[in-house]
Amino acid sequence: MSTKSEVKKAKMAAKQKDRSASEWAEVWRRLKKNRMAMVGLVILILLILMAIFADVLAPAGFNDQSIPRRNKAPSSEYWMGTDNFGRSILDRAIHGSRVSLVIGIISVSIAVVFGGLLGAIAGYFGGKVDNIIMRIMDVLLAIPSILLAISIVAALGNGLFNVMIAVGISSIPGYARIVRASVLSLKGQEFVDAARAIGAGNGRIIFKHIIPNSLAPVFVQGTLGVATAILSAAGLSFIGLGLMPPNPEWGAMLAVGRHHVRDHGHMTLFPGLFIMLTILALNLLGDGLRDALDPKLKSG
Numbered sequence: 001m002s003t004k005s006e007v008k009k010a011k012m013a014a015k016q017k018d019r020s021a022s023e024w025a026e027v028w029r030r031l032k033k034n035r036m037a038m039v040g041l042v043i044l045i046l047l048i049l050m051a052i053f054a055d056v057l058a059p060a061g062f063n064d065q066s067i068p069r070r071n072k073a074p075s076s077e078y079w080m081g082t083d084n085f086g087r088s089i090l091d092r093a094i095h096g097s098r099v100s101l102v103i104g105i106i107s108v109s110i111a112v113v114f115g116g117l118l119g120a121i122a123g124y125f126g127g128k129v130d131n132i133i134m135r136i137m138d139v140l141l142a143i144p145s146i147l148l149a150i151s152i153v154a155a156l157g158n159g160l161f162n163v164m165i166a167v168g169i170s171s172i173p174g175y176a177r178i179v180r181a182s183v184l185s186l187k188g189q190e191f192v193d194a195a196r197a198i199g200a201g202n203g204r205i206i207f208k209h210i211i212p213n214s215l216a217p218v219f220v221q222g223t224l225g226v227a228t229a230i231l232s233a234a235g236l237s238f239i240g241l242g243l244m245p246p247n248p249e250w251g252a253m254l255a256v257g258r259h260h261v262r263d264h265g266h267m268t269l270f271p272g273l274f275i276m277l278t279i280l281a282l283n284l285l286g287d288g289l290r291d292a293l294d295p296k297l298k299s300g
Helices: 002-032 035-052 088-127 127-141 145-156 160-185 190-196 202-213 216-238 250-260 266-293
Strands: none
Touching: 002 035, 002 160, 002 266, 035 088, 035 250, 035 266, 088 127, 088 160, 088 202, 088 216, 088 250, 127 160, 145 160, 145 216, 160 202, 160 216, 190 202, 216 250, 216 266
16 A cells, blocks of 8 residues: 555656746746836847857957047947947946856856845745844845845955845845745645655655745746846946946946036946846846746736
């Protein structure tokens, strides 16, 4: 009887995996129907392609200086004008997209990996483990994320790697709470009991069954989190704690342009537009994912 019961529960676990695959297909179908989400996805793909092929789109380089052409307004030769060192703002913005997107994606990846793991452990084991982890997360949440990022960068020093670490660490508590909530609702499900009945250990259950089934809200938060990470990195660069010159980064370009905003407003206008367009695309996609994953919309 016990063997039949284990076989039955194993079949239930397999059905759960098939059901998860079909659910993701349904999510994609719903997402494609959302025009604004598709607009955001197209814009995001174009920005990613621009970052990948930055050397092709702006072959002249992002730090080619020329005093005679400094502070030129937008023209047919320089579509977005030049800065106070005579560098093409368009070329620097194109190369800056690579930096900003890398910071956003890697920072969120750090937060998702560590925050998700801590949240999964806290939700699965509960008790003292849950209490200790979540109280630490509460302490981190009590500190404004940008202030925490500033403190970390100030301690570690300027640089791309340190900015990614700072922004990633400051975002960990939010993902830990999201994953914990999902795990608490999943750990009593039948497919978890089935996995436990066939001898799966706690580690296998967490990584093989629980975490994959708790990723839906993480994807939504991660999409919106990339936008927040890009804004945080731009803010750090704006106050001088991000990438050091002459590296192109949208926030650093704004910081340089603010000293010339009255006479040469294009120096702040175009980097600001790149930031705004990226954040808009990510927010549209994130909202679309949220709607596609909303269980209340499944009957629609």
